[in-house]
Amino acid sequence: MLEARNLTFSYSGKPVFHNINISVKPGGITVLIGPSGTGKTTLLRCLALLEQPQGGEIAVDDQVFGYPWPAGKAFNPPWPRLTAVFQSLFLWPHLTLRENILMPVRRYKKDNVMDGEVEALIEAFDMGEYIDNFPNEASLGQRQRVALARALMLGPHYLLLDEITSALDVEQIAKILSYLKGLRGKNIGIFIITHLLGFARHAADQVVFMANGEIAEQGGPDILRNPQTERLGQFLSVIAAAS
């Protein structure tokens, strides 16, 4: 289980979030929703062990990281068992999209195994036409698919995704989300920040609503139909009006 306990984070003395408790079960999908600027991406970066919170702890299976992290103590995050795909994607510009997927995985897998897996992902995500282009020759939607494929090739136990379908068309979103749902069978725990409430309703095991730096409400996907707090109700009505 990937778990954050009493996580507190501030940036330049300004609190971003406070006492956050969240968990991602192996084979489960946790969806984080909430208004912009509420600290969702920072929370994801903390869960990915890329930021050092001021308090609380993060447990990745039996490995526990307590904060504040003691100065001088070795920090060995379990990457890529725990990996993330960010909104800005961070594809390496000097490598083709295919190389972006293959380069990190070369040290873990044999060429023939790797090639088979890449071809399966290329087919699943419709990447055949542009896979040998460089990142700057691909659209944002194409790069989103490649970034997700790169993370999946690493065989993660926990996959953290930040708005990775924002530039995809409806058909592509459906394909990717159905692929993500299929990962449950492989026991991969998924934590996803998204505005796609439909996905949260149909696929999430747990929905977490974050507002003003704290978890305002969390529960099963039914909280999206029957919100228990006024704040979530407001948020859902705004989303419904916008869409």
Place this chain on the structure above:
Amino acid sequence: MSVLDILINYHMAFLSGLKVTLELCLVIWSCGIIFGVTLGCVGANYPHSWGRFTRAMSFGFSAIPTLVILFWLHYPAQAVFNVVIDPFYTASLTLSLVNIFGVGELVRQAVVDFPAQYIVAGRVCGLGTRDIVTKIQLPILFRQLLPGLLVLQVGMLHATLFASLISVEEIFRVSQRINSTIYRPVEIYTALAMFFLAVCLPINLLAAYLKKRYTRDLSER
């Protein structure tokens, strides 16, 4: 007397001058690349000590004209320390220092400005520090630095002309000496220009090849 006649009659003198120029360049380029790259990397990793030192020295060497530094090291400095140093070594030292701090600052700046997100992506993909440096940072930095480095090295080749003013027998001084004998400035300096073209042509071809091979427009759509 045509340019060709001058080249034929004085080819030995020109070649000896060119040899000195190329020897100077070899020292300046080697020192600049080896020590400059090292200094730049150290400066980026230790911004408060080596970084400031590199910036300050680079500013000093770019603000003070190379000729002034060269003259200072050749005349007053040697008088103060009561030593006589071969002008070739003085010129090599001066121009190498200029190149080292020029390259150092170029590299330091590129390393400091390196987009951290590419390193973060490497980390979450499980890459170790060595892989991140060799497979992500170095290839991207190389592509970024290549054009600036080549321009700087061509600039250093041109700066070797200053060495003639402290009586280093490089190609410009040889040309001046021949001109003082036969007084054919147009032909002689045309011949000199041809030598520089001949030296710069392979550098430019190499630059064009490396640019085509390694650098692309990385901006995203």
